[in-house]
Amino acid sequence: MTNLVDIPKVNAKNMTEKEFFYGHKACAGCGGSVAVRLALKVLGERTYTALPAGCMSAVGFIYPQMAFNTNAVITTFPGAASMASGIAAGAKALGQKDVKTVVFAGDGGTADIGFQALSGMIDRNDDVLYICYDNEAYMNTGIQKSGLTPYGTKTTTTPAGKNIPGTVTHKKNLFEIIAAHDIAYAATASIGYPQDFLNKVNKAKHTKGATFIHVYASCPTGWGTPTETSIEIAKDAVDCGLIFLAEFEDGEYKLNRNPKEFAPVKDYLKKQGRFKHMTDEDIQCVIDNRDRKWARMRKQWL
Amino acid sequence: MDRPKKTEFTFPTHINDYPTGPQYKAGYLPETNAGWRTFRPVVDHDACVYCLRCYLLCPDGTIIKDNGQIKIDMDYCKGCGVCAHECPKDAIEMVKEQL
Amino acid sequence: MKEIRWHGRGGQGGFTASRLLGIAASVHGGKHALAFPSFGPERRGAPVLAFTKIDDSKIHDRSEVQESDYVVVMDETLITPGFEKGIRPGATILVNTENIEKYRIELKDFQVLGIDATSMAMEILGRPITNTAMYGALAAASGLVSKEAAIASIHTEMKPKLAALNEKIVERAFEAIKA
Amino acid sequence: MKSNKIFISGDEAVAQGVRLSRPHVVAAYPITPQTITVERLSEMVEAGEMDGEYMHVESEHSAISATMGASAVGARTFTASSSQGLLYMAEGLHYCSGGRWPVVMMNANRSVALPWSIYGDQRDSLSLLDCGWIQVYVEDAQEALDMIIQAYKIAEHKDVLTPMMVNLDGFILTHTYELVEIPEQEMVDKFLPPFQTPNKMSFEEPKNLGFSSKPDDNTEFKYQQNEAMFNAVKVLKDVDQEFAETFGREYHGMVEEYRCEDAEVVLVALGSVCGTVRVVVDKMRAEGKKVGLLKIRYMRPFPEAEVKDLARRVQAMGVIDKDISFGYEGTVYTNVNSAISKIDKYVYKSNFVGGLGGRDITKADIEEMFNKLFSGIENKSEEKVEFFSLNVETND
Incomplete structure (x- = not known):
């Protein structure tokens, strides 16, 4: 396994000046575009990018405006991982060296419709880095619930009212589902902790075979937050323990942050329009679920 | 070239002017995003300590390192305000665009 | 055109025999042939059919075999009610049996020949795989392909060690039929 | 070689x-x-x-x-x-x-x-x-x-x-x-x-x-x-x-005509059934019946010119469809029909839907199709879509 210590660190000071995702039409303050932009700066020029239907493809390629300044292709909604597998196989068969293939897919494109192809890609250990930018709903189509939408979220398909408090299921445990494939490298990250994200992309870049990063990426439009707080809110999510930073490597889980105390969940939720309606009881349900999860992670991973 | 620049686009007049299938030059930008802004970032270079947090976190990558100073590509800045909000020295102010 | 129907059980090699005959007739015999199994999801042990068509010119007819000129029965328990359907009157039927007289009475509209393929296979292969014995017997009885072509097809299809044993079986089947 | x-x-x-x-x-x-x-x-x-x-x-x-x-x-x-x-x-x-x-x-x-x-x-x-x-x-x-x-x-x-x-x-x-x-x-x-x-x-x-x-x-x-x-x-x-x-092997591009030179009645088909049709054409030709086969090789692009060309030379065309577009007719028939409609001549047509789910199309079936086309011309029968070789009676 690649040791992070051996890889030259990429940071704001030394990263390439080149911008590979530029002039796109994402909403102002889009967290997903921070994730895509930073990851591509780590991966560099010799990268093939594949994106399924979703925000990043919709805002990136509107003929004749081509916002990817490297090779990129839009895939079918369920076919991002498999098309990327094909790209990697084609590049290998054509004898191309030092090439990386990366996928940027949203939460719906990853945990729901694209999951079968992703599972196959990891099973075959194809040389692809799959990055899921998770903004916790189908934002491209206008905020509908996905398998990664958390409990209590108000979306256009899980309206909050007298009878139902918005989304009534918890987020799928995507990271552990991926790790259960015995993948070479998987990690969770947040754009609220950008250096941690850069390090993880860098590690995946230097790992041969299938790798996976689940990065929490805010959506001011869908979350009902001011555009300037996109980074802050993604950091808050980690600090209150609803999002955790972890890695899976050599068959072992590792918690990157294990705070003694969490920041208040309620503060994080109440900053966002999508959670405004939640009662104290609803919030307690979110906290209980968080605590159950952390108790298990701490018991099993530490 | 580190960043693509706005490029003039000649609209096709004949079917053969179109590419064969949906494929086009990477990083080709006939349009700017300047029209998206209500507020524009203004940098106080005296207060700026060149920590590059704004450079790192700009969703549009419009912050440029320019000989130890930061510069903003106003063609593509959407005025989201992330840079100003994240600046540890409050060296960036969001100012209303004037026509 | 000559049409041959093979009766066997899934896993007994009936389809292989139909192909061996096709190879002998076409690759080694200068004729044209088609060989195909009864299409379907039959599992090991289930009764299955296979077919071979042989002609001097290219075979265009892709419809099912409806009037067989030769029928090979690799296991006599496969002769059940309805067996005679689709067999041309006067056709030759070869049965793997120790007691052919019974079938001569039952199947009186046809020319019925018996061969104890199981004993032959047990003796040479040590296993009751009767397809090549029945194939050899059919070649000998019908003259559809020469002995040389029949043996050559065994070598085209099988690895050398297995081919040597099966060549012996084909030889023995020829002797048995000629006797 | x-x-x-x-x-x-x-x-x-x-x-x-x-x-x-x-x-x-x-x-x-x-x-x-x-x-x-x-x-x-x-x-x-x-x-x-x-x-x-x-x-x-x-x-x-x-x-x-x-x-x-x-x-x-x-x-x-x-x-x-x-x-x-x-x-x-x-x-x-x-x-x-x-x-x-x-x-x-x-x-x-x-x-x-x-x-x-x-x-x-x-x-x-x-x-x-x-x-x-x-x-x-x-x-x-x-x-x-x-x-x-x-x-x-x-x-x-x-x-x-x-x-x-x-x-x-x-x-x-x-x-x-x-x-x-x-x-x-x-x-x-x-x-x-x-x-x-x-x-x-x-x-x-x-x-x-x-x-x-x-x-x-x-x-x-x-x-x-x-x-x-x-x-x-x-x-x-x-x-x-x-x-x-x-x-040294040629497939004639979009379509292959088999014995269509002076044919009065032709069957149009795709794929393996064409082989069986050839055998029946040979048999009926030997009996003096002017029949032929149009083997459509390409469905897209569609051989419109070739279908029209043959339609101008024959009196009846039957289409064998190993498919059915429920509520209308066989898809090959729809395509062939559309081409024929563009020529300035009446051709008697019929659609034979058969071979569904692996059902055999026999030589006898094909001969019957040809005969139906001949009698269709003679009796000025109604053109129709017919499920061929159904094993049971229907309500029609």
């Missing part, structure tokens, strides 16, 4: 054609009756007879996605499917033709559920005529092998750049063994040079592929795709001609 004939099945013939075409990437998911093809291809890769990457994908959707991905970096690709699998690919089929990726695929024509059936008919591919793929139907294993090689040359032609589907009837062709000539690799290499395309991502010329286009441009891209399909008409004829000159 040195002869190298071996006794193999249609599935195996396809695998041989693929091997000779040297694809870089093969991605496929097994499904009866296509499975033998992908088994043979994996064996060839294992044995080092084929250099390409063999991808064990987890579904047909991923098979077509992977081949598109590989094609998008300039690799030659192959996939294969059938029936339910082909339908599961449907999204990708449209995507692939729109992306102008010249993927070549083999489809083992098989019935579509429900009821479940693994046996052959052509409802799978005919229900996907509009997905923008070139579709060819073959009659025997040799034609299957030869058309795989031709398919790459047609699909990859700069004026075409459109994926191509080679269809062969499930079991009747896929599982039937026959003598097939295997061309020399050296000659195939000469006939089929390495794949070149402007439509790919490369590090010399980075590109964004598969973009979206607004209403201002979308129609133009679709016009271009249609144009490419029409360009294929000339290209496929040229390729067939060059193939004939190189390998």
